[in-house]
Amino acid sequence: MIICKVVGHVWATKKEEHLNGQKLMVVRETENGGGTYVAADLVGAGIGELVLVISGSTARMALGGNNTPSDMAIVGIIDNLEMETT
Amino acid sequence: MIICKVVGHVWATKKEEHLNGQKLMVVRETENGGGTYVAADLVGAGIGELVLVISGSTARMALGGNNTPSDMAIVGIIDNLEMETT
Amino acid sequence: MIICKVVGHVWATKKEEHLNGQKLMVVRETENGGGTYVAADLVGAGIGELVLVISGSTARMALGGNNTPSDMAIVGIIDNLEMETT
Amino acid sequence: MIICKVVGHVWATKKEEHLNGQKLMVVRETENGGGTYVAADLVGAGIGELVLVISGSTARMALGGNNTPSDMAIVGIIDNLEMETT
Amino acid sequence: MIICKVVGHVWATKKEEHLNGQKLMVVRETENGGGTYVAADLVGAGIGELVLVISGSTARMALGGNNTPSDMAIVGIIDNLEMETT
Numbered sequence: 001m002i003i004c005k006v007v008g009h010v011w012a013t014k015k016e017e018h019l020n021g022q023k024l025m026v027v028r029e030t031e032n033g034g035g036t037y038v039a040a041d042l043v044g045a046g047i048g049e050l051v052l053v054i055s056g057s058t059a060r061m062a063l064g065g066n067n068t069p070s071d072m073a074i075v076g077i078i079d080n081l082e083m084e085t086t
Numbered sequence: 087m088i089i090c091k092v093v094g095h096v097w098a099t100k101k102e103e104h105l106n107g108q109k110l111m112v113v114r115e116t117e118n119g120g121g122t123y124v125a126a127d128l129v130g131a132g133i134g135e136l137v138l139v140i141s142g143s144t145a146r147m148a149l150g151g152n153n154t155p156s157d158m159a160i161v162g163i164i165d166n167l168e169m170e171t172t
Numbered sequence: 173m174i175i176c177k178v179v180g181h182v183w184a185t186k187k188e189e190h191l192n193g194q195k196l197m198v199v200r201e202t203e204n205g206g207g208t209y210v211a212a213d214l215v216g217a218g219i220g221e222l223v224l225v226i227s228g229s230t231a232r233m234a235l236g237g238n239n240t241p242s243d244m245a246i247v248g249i250i251d252n253l254e255m256e257t258t
Numbered sequence: 259m260i261i262c263k264v265v266g267h268v269w270a271t272k273k274e275e276h277l278n279g280q281k282l283m284v285v286r287e288t289e290n291g292g293g294t295y296v297a298a299d300l301v302g303a304g305i306g307e308l309v310l311v312i313s314g315s316t317a318r319m320a321l322g323g324n325n326t327p328s329d330m331a332i333v334g335i336i337d338n339l340e341m342e343t344t
Numbered sequence: 345m346i347i348c349k350v351v352g353h354v355w356a357t358k359k360e361e362h363l364n365g366q367k368l369m370v371v372r373e374t375e376n377g378g379g380t381y382v383a384a385d386l387v388g389a390g391i392g393e394l395v396l397v398i399s400g401s402t403a404r405m406a407l408g409g410n411n412t413p414s415d416m417a418i419v420g421i422i423d424n425l426e427m428e429t430t
Binding site for chain 4 (some may be wrong): 345417
C-alpha cells in the first residue's frame with residue numbers, strides 16, 4: 001500500500017460501463033517522490049485527507065471483482081501515522 | 087489509473103492473433119515524468135484527448151478476458167480534472 | 173521480494189472492512205533508493221527489524237485470499253543477510 | 259504495452275522446464291529511459307525490429323497459461339508508429 | 345524477465361510457513377540501474393552467476409502455486425548473452 005493525500009477529482013462521461021458509480025479521486029503519494037494517480041474511493045475520503053491506496057488486481061477485487069476496470073482503490077483514511085524519517 | 091494524453095497510433099500486421107480488432111494507441115502520462123505506453127482503446131478516444139488508463143490483469147479483464155494479450159487499456163475520456171498542483 | 177526496515181505504524185479507523193485485524197506497518201526499502209510503503213504484518217515484526225516484503229496478488233494470497241485489500245505483506249524477519257556491495 | 263527494440267538473444271541450458279521451447283530475446287524500451295529486459299517471442303521477431311511487449315500475468319497467459327515461467331512476451335512487430343514527440 | 349547476478353543469501357528463521365524449504369538469494373540487476381531484490385531459486389544458482397528472474401504472480405505460480413509467499417523466482421542460469429550495448 002502507498003500513503004497518499006487526496007488532491008482532486010476527475011470526471012469522465014464517456015467511460016467503460018463498469019466504472020459507473022465509482023467515485024474517482026486524484027491521489028498523490030506523500031513518499032517516494034510524489035506520484036499522482038487516479039483511484040476509486042471505497043471509504044468516503046475527502047480532499048486533503050491522508051489515505052491508504054492499493055493497486056493492481058487487489059484493487060480490482062476490493063472494488064467488486066473481475067469486471068471493475070480500476071487498478072487503484074482508496075481503502076483507508078489514515079488517523080495516525082508514526083514513522084522514523086529518513 | 088494513470089492520467090494520459092493520447093499522442094499517437096501504432097500498427098502491427100504481424101501480431102498475436104487475439105490482438106486483432108484492438109485499436110492500439112500511444113498514450114503519454116501527463117504526471118509522473120511522462121511515460122509513453124501503448125494501450126488498447128475501449129472508449130473511442132482520439133488524438134489529443136486526456137484519458138484514464140489502467141494496467142496489468144485489470145486491463146486484460148476489461149478487454150475481454152484471459153486471452154487478450156494487452157496489459158494496458160483506455161477506459162475513460164476525462165471531461166474535467168480538478169487537482170491541487172504540487 | 174524486497175528488503176525493508178520496519179520504520180513505523182499506521183492507524184485507520186475508517187477502512188475497508190476486510191482490513192480489520194490486519195497490523196499495518198510502515199516499511200522502508202534498504203536498497204533501491206529507499207521507497208516507503210505500508211505492509212500488513214504476518215510474522216510479528218517490530219520497529220527497527222529487517223524484513224522480507226512481498227507485493228501484489230502474492231501478498232493478497234498470503235494474507236488470506238481474494239478479499240483482503242492489501243497488496244503488500246511482511247513474510248519474514250531477516251536473521252542474516254550476506255551480500256556483495258555494489 | 260511498451261515499445262521496444264529487439265537487441266539480442268539469451269541462452270540458458272539450466273532452466274525451469276516449462277521455459278523449454280521458448281525463444282528468449284533481449285528487448286530495450288525506446289521510450290521511458292530505455293529499460294532492458296528478456297521477453298519470450300510469440301511473433302517471430304528479429305534483431306533490430308521494433309516490437310510490442312507485454313508484462314506480468316498477461317504475458318504468462320499469452321504464452322500458454324499458468325505454468326509458463328515468463329513474465330514478458332513479444333506480441334507484435336510494429337509496422338508503423340506515429341506519435342507526437344515530447 | 346530481468347537479467348540479474350546472484351550476489352548473496354538471506355536467512356529468516358521467523359517466516360510465513362510456506363516459505364519453508366525455499367532457497368532465498370539476493371539478486372542484483374545488471375541493467376536498469378541495478379536494483380537489488382530477494383528471489384527464490386528454482387535452478388540451483390550460485391553466487392556470481394548470471395540468472396533470469398521473474399516477478400509477480402508468475403513467480404508464485406512457478407514456485408508451486410497460490411500459497412507460496414514469494415513474488416520473485418530465479419528460473420534460468422544464463423550461459424550466453426549477446427546484445428547490442430546502448
